Amino acid sequence: MTQTMTVTINGKREMFKNNESVLERLQKMDMQVPSLCYHPSLGAIETCDSCIVKVNGEFVRSCSTKIKDGDVVDSLGADVHEAQLIAMDRMLGNHELYCTVCDYNNGNCEIHNAVKEMKISHQETPHSTKESTVNRNAFYRYDPDQCILCGRCVEACQDVQVTETLSIDWNLKRPRVIWDKDTTIDDSSCVSCGHCSTVCPCNAMLEVGMEGEAGFLTGIKEETFRPMVNITKSVETGYESLMTISDVEASMREERIKKTKTVCTYCGVGCAFDVWTKDRKILKIQPQAEAPANGISTCVKGKFGWDYVNSEERLTKPLIREGESFREAEWQEALDLIESKFKKTLNEKGSDALAFISSSKCTNEESYLMQKLARGVIGTNNIDNCSRYCQSPATMGLWRTVGYGGDSGGIEDIAKAELIISIGSNTVESHPVLSTRVKRAQKLNGQKVIVADLRKHDLAERSDLFVKPSPGSDLVWLSAVTKYIVDQGWHDVAFLEKHVSDVEEYLSSLAPYTLDYAAEVTHLTKDELITIATMIHEAKTTAVLWAMGVTQHGGGSDTSTAISNLLLVTGNYMKPGAGSYPLRGHNNVQGASDFGSMPDRLPGYQYVTDDDVRSRFEASWGVSLSSVPGLNNHEMVDSIHEGELDVLYLKGEDMGIVDANINYVQSAFEKLSFFVVQDIFFTKTCQYADVVLPASPSLEKEGTFVNTERRFQRLYQALEPLGDSKPDWQIIKEIANRMGAGWSYSHPSEIMAEAASLTPLFAGVSYDRLEGYDSLQWPVKEDGTDTPLLFTDGFALPGGKARLWPVEWTKPLEFEEEYDLHVNNGRLLEHFHEGNMTYQTEGIKKKTPNVFLEVSHELANERELEDGTTVRLTSPYGSVKVDCIVTDRVVGKQVYLPMNTSGEGAINYLTSSHSDKDTDTPAYKEISAKMEVLKQKNQSPLPKTNHRYGNPQPQIGVKVEDKWARSDYTFPGDLVKRRRGM
Amino acid sequence: MAKATTIIHKMEKDPKELHEQQVKEIESLLVEHKDSIEDVLTIIHQLRDREVLNLAHGALGQSEHVVHRIVTAMDTKETTQSIKNALLIFELLGTVNMNELEPIVLKLNHGIKMAAEYDHSDQNAGTLGLIRSLNDKEVIEGMNVLMKFVKGFGVDEAQEEKIEPQLERFEHPEKEMGTQKRESTSNTKPTRVYAPRLFGFITGALVLLVPLLIKKK
Structure with a gap:
């Protein structure tokens, strides 16, 4: 909305254009309104009520109320202040103020700051326990007795990270945050991405690295801690003095805690954040909303995987x-x-x-x-x-067709796209933070997702359409879909005429890629192919994400080229939310x-x-x-x-x-x-x-x-x-x-x-x-002018025109009949490559201590495999020894061997020197092997505390309506009205 | 042909050489900070003379036990009350206007002096003498001062009180109701706000009644 609005705010007329909430406007005007559940990266959550103001005479939550033309806003009246104080008091009933001995007292505790700003001296609602124990794992812990139930952690888990583990059980006598269906963190689906502790406004959800380390007085023993808090509470003569002492202590911490901006080294997303260090000790990773690629987001490696820096195994001498x-x-x-x-x-x-x-x-x-x-x-x-x-073939495909070997836009464009097609990319594990933008856009904004992959990974499971082409056949279905689109007249003629060369030659090269031929080669049905084409046609913007499942083949460059061809034919370049995104693997x-x-x-x-x-x-x-x-x-x-x-x-x-x-x-x-x-x-x-x-x-x-x-x-x-x-x-x-x-x-x-x-x-x-x-x-x-959207005026090829590049399918390597299993391979979320950095983090090692081989239920039945069965896989180039996990993520005779070991399970003992014909990128994904059972029964290589055994509980946000429906809840505005006989 | 090996022989640094290197490093530090070190040594010497070092040694050596013992000892009503009172007195001192208090203190001193000089065997002082003294300029002035004091006593200052800590309120939740006024700017009228005024009124009435009581006798 760009219409100019005239709004009266605290008696003063203001004119502006933005369609924003009352809270956002007040904050821009430097008007202090408490807002404990509101976080700019999460939006309105509406649980805390502390941001109540009056709009046109009615009490409303300013975080969720959009300003409209002619509105009269009052954020300073005595009755407004009273309503805010009621909300704050309820928060304080859930949160004990022992700031000076709190590890979160670092100047950024939002409860502390709100109490101070509102000059709250005492509270009416006494703090009381929620009678539930502290829930912890190796990375973070949740203290229910400090939790104000703002729901930020739930919002972040459900709708930003979209792992969907956390919720608040509003039906409990004393509501609190729960994991899955109220289990321990370790037994839940939690991936320890750290979003919850990052967005928590206080010390309820805290990184374990901070415990007993951040403050000068926070390392005291539990049996001393409690009497110390009691003494403080007994002698305090108002919160002003407590705030002063804790502010002084927080300032002293600045002297010894160093906060340094760094960029993560675990994948190509480029997450930036502050690392908090005390001497050589890493206390925590603190993402910042201003970080351009990731904002508040991290994955388990970026948030918690830094112990390797101080490992005794580090090389320290030549x-x-x-x-x-x-x-x-x-x-x-x-x-x-x-x-x-x-x-x-x-x-x-x-x-x-x-x-x-x-x-x-x-x-x-x-x-x-x-x-x-x-x-x-x-x-x-x-x-x-x-x-x-890894990605040289993708770069080659883009050089051929559009001139620059880079993503067409930014991560924002991926989130904006109406349709995402993910091909040969396990992005949830390989580029975790980037994948959250897709998951969120699909969950909340109606983005459609097509996944083409061998394996039912997380994104496949969530997708609107999941197709499983036979290994190494992507070029065929991509070309067939392109041909079908052209045959239907759905191609973007105007775009092709204006911006693309070699069109006719390319279109005639598509002749062999009929639906029948594609169905025969790829094992996709004709319906599936038509559905893909139709979805692309119906979407205003399509972005294609691809990775090693495409590139690490004998024809990796050609398949990458076919992707770019499809995007050119459908006019999916030169506009936000569209284009090609070869997802880079390393930082x-x-x-x-x-x-x-x-x-x-x-x-x-x-x-x-x-x-x-x-x-x-x-x-x-x-x-x-x-x-x-x-x-x-x-x-x-x-x-x-x-x-x-x-x-x-x-x-x-x-x-x-x-x-x-x-x-x-x-x-x-x-x-x-x-x-x-x-x-x-x-x-x-x-x-x-x-x-x-x-x-x-x-x-x-x-x-x-x-x-x-x-x-x-x-x-x-x-x-x-x-x-x-x-x-x-x-x-x-x-x-x-x-x-x-x-x-x-x-x-x-x-x-x-x-x-x-x-x-x-x-x-x-x-x-x-x-x-x-x-x-x-x-x-x-x-x-210094940069280029967020890569192609705006034209392409980086002669004449500024993109070029359609005819490609032919390269058949994947064929193996003798005895090598009857196709060995897919790739990364795991929690380990970086062979793991020489991530195994140094005890928490990661405990949850994922070994490599494992994913086998299908069908194969397990046929070969009598179960979790822990030790097998040897042998290809013509070598063999590996590894323990099995039976799962429905893989099907039939396809197995998946992650690369998280440099031991005898290392995938590259099986791979060949066969490579992409244009770039020499090894064809890691073209391996077949035979299996030999070495030991029928063994301990499972994957502990039950691994998140893969969890039980996520998807919902939208924190379900604040359930809180409002509780019999003990009254909207503070209504309470004030009643008190004042309004 | 370099065969793979994982054998690494760590560099054994000659302990003598290492020692010498460290001594050299310390020596240069000493020279660099000569003046500061001399000052610090003087202070350390004085601390030692006064047994402070031994005390600190014992306290630090057993710090966890010591802190725990102190904290649990302090966690009693009497101790926390003392600390609280000390803090409150400190805060109260800040509310006293010494300029205004000075003449009152002088008057008080004078009153005390006269009271001390009063001779109980003086037969001249009877009921009539008291009534007569109501005409005394100084008595009238004293009564006026007292009346002002009584008026000031009746003003509601509940907003300014700071003596009910969180734990106390938690243990006596019934008192929570009475503190509502303190935290909000609400125009609602909790009952307790009348209490100080009532108390002021009664005290004032009693002061006024004194001469009448005397008269009855």
Whole structure:
């Protein structure tokens, strides 16, 4: 609504246009109205009544009352104040004010602040217990006796995170928050995402890391705590003095609790939040509403998975191999050795005998320096990063069709889309926070969701249409749906004419993709195909999300291309809420490539073969650069086996376990004449190294990441590097300088300034423009203008036109008949990859201690499998040993093996070297294996406390109507009217 | 051929070398903060002389027991009442206007002095003498001052009271009703608001009755 409204607020006439609530307007006018259940990221919950005002003479909750033209608002009258005090008093009956000895007394307790602002001195309703015990797990705890029943946690769980575990049982004599059907946290469906503790206005829902740590007096024992609180209550002469003392104590805490903004490293969503540290202890993660990608949201890893930073297993000194063992060494010695070996190889075999692998977990600046070291110092283009293992095919598909290899819009656009199609993406587990936006939009806003996947994961279960194409057949159904749309005349002719080239050629290439052919190949029914086409046709905006289920195939790039083709044909580009979203897996998989860790492209995807580009870099770096594209990861391994590549410097990548066909990769490592590995842990890959260098994780350094939305975000240093470990950029600089580079960077901002000056794609990026929670989405012009919606005027291809690109289906690998099981694989919510970081968090380890194999009920019946049965899976390339879980998430002869182990259950013992024909991305998803039962009965690998055994209780919000219907509830406004005879 | 290995030999730092390095670090710290350290040492010396260090040592060593013991000892009605009274007296002092109080205190002192000098065997002082004294300028002035005091005594100050803590109210919920007025700006009329006025009225009446009582005799 843009109509101008005239409203009288506290006797003063105001004019404005926004369609907002009374509370929002009053807050904008700096008028203090208490609002304990209201949270800007959650909206009106209406449980606390403390925001009561009078509108046109009637008492209303200002949080849920929209302002209308001509309204007369009174927020200051004595009767309004009285109603607010009644509401506050009810809250205080539920919450004991022992602020000074409360771990939540950090200046942000909203009850404390409301009591102070309203100058409440005493309460009428005495605090009393709800007679229920504290509910806790390893990550957070709920104290019912401190809970004011505002319902924020429930709202966040039900409608933001949409795990649907929490509710308030309004039927209890003393209502309180319950998990599932009133069970313990551990026995519930809770995924420990931490939303509840993040939004709680007080200490009812508190992170366990804060307990006894945050305050100066909060570490006291329970038997002393209670008498201390009693004394305080007995001697207090009004809350003013209590507030003063606790405010003083809260101020003192500021001196020793450090709050540092950082960016999560567990996936490509790019969640930003404050980390609270006391010395090296991590007290909690505090998301901020202003965080551009995640707002108040986190997943269990981002919220609670940081113990690895202080793990005793961290590498703290360089290691040097001596025969069959390593010994700790000083930096000087390690760098001496690296220098001599690098120089020797350079002299004897030339620069292309060395290769470099960047990390998608490290910063942009580190990716930039690594490729600069390779190109500008050593003289080779043998530089790559691990996007080669995941999203290079998606990037290829987009380069072909629209020119930029990035998401078309932001996460907001995903939430806005009328229709979401998720293909080969277990986004609820792989990009948990992003998936919450889809779940919420579907639950509350009528967004439609189609899921195409082998496995009935969470989003599939929630979807409006779930189809299970046969493995590796996505290109066929996508093309058939596109053809059907064109045949029906549903394609966007105007869009194609104006913005797309090669249309006719492409449309004629669709001829073979008839519904009959697609049904035969994909095993989808014709009805399903038509339904998909119809849903796309009926939706004004469609966004397609895809991930490894698409890309990790022999035809991964072509299938990605087919997705983009479908979107172009239906005009689903160049508008909010539409487009292509290849969901990036690692925190900086986008940035690692953006900053040039690729064998054929310099930063900003500028070709090494382009003379103009090269000469610009040469002028800046003062060197001459090779114009010959280098080797990618996959080719490096082959090259080692062939005796061409002698030296490898790899950082932040456990290639020895995450690459496909690891027996082949590991045997390559054994053949290297010199191998430098830089990591924070002694990984499987480190075992093959000659020198291991101890690096510092994200909390111990500064830098920037680019998330899946092409968004640059800064991370700040929260902790000093542990032991003798160092930030990667410093290590690379030292090695480069040993090789005569003469680099003088003293801060990552200088590296960014140099990269931006050479790269039109992000020319305007600077640390100043990324202060705090500020962010920029590339392309970024020199003046700092960024591009939230990627394509607005046209496409990044010649003539500004997108290009339809005909593709043909590549049949997946075929196996001998004995390999009768299809082995699907991927991530788990609670572990990051092989788990060398997440297993360091005891709470995660306790709930998910092992890898497991999901088998279907049908297969279980056929092979007499049950939970805990130990089996061996054998493919032509190797075998794994793993315990089974019987579940309906998989069907028939499809099994699912998550990647959360580097032990004998590691998936890549089964995978082959077969790869995407266009990018060499391993075809991890094309594996078949045979099964052998090793032990019929065993303990289940998945404890019953795992959230997968929970029993969610979906509902919309907190069901405040049930509270209002209680016989002991009276609306404070009505009470005031009665008292005053109104 | 580098075979995979997980064997890592930790660097054994020569303890002697480590010790020397740490001594050097401390030495440079001492030099850097020489003046402050001298001051601190003086204070420590004085604390030791006065047994404060030994006391602190014992208290810190047994801190959990000590705190628990103190806290449980304090958690009694008498102790908390004492602390509460102390806090209230402190707050009350802040409400006293010393400029206004001074002449009254002087008058009080004078009254006390005269009372002390009063001779009980003085036969001149009888009922008539008292009535006569009603004509005395000083007695009239004293009565006027007392009357003002009585009037002030009758004003309702319930809003300003701060002496009913949360626990007390919890233990005596019936008193909660009486505190409603204190917290809201409601125009409702709880009964208790009349109590102080009534008390003031009775006291004032009694003061006025004094001469009449004397007259009856």
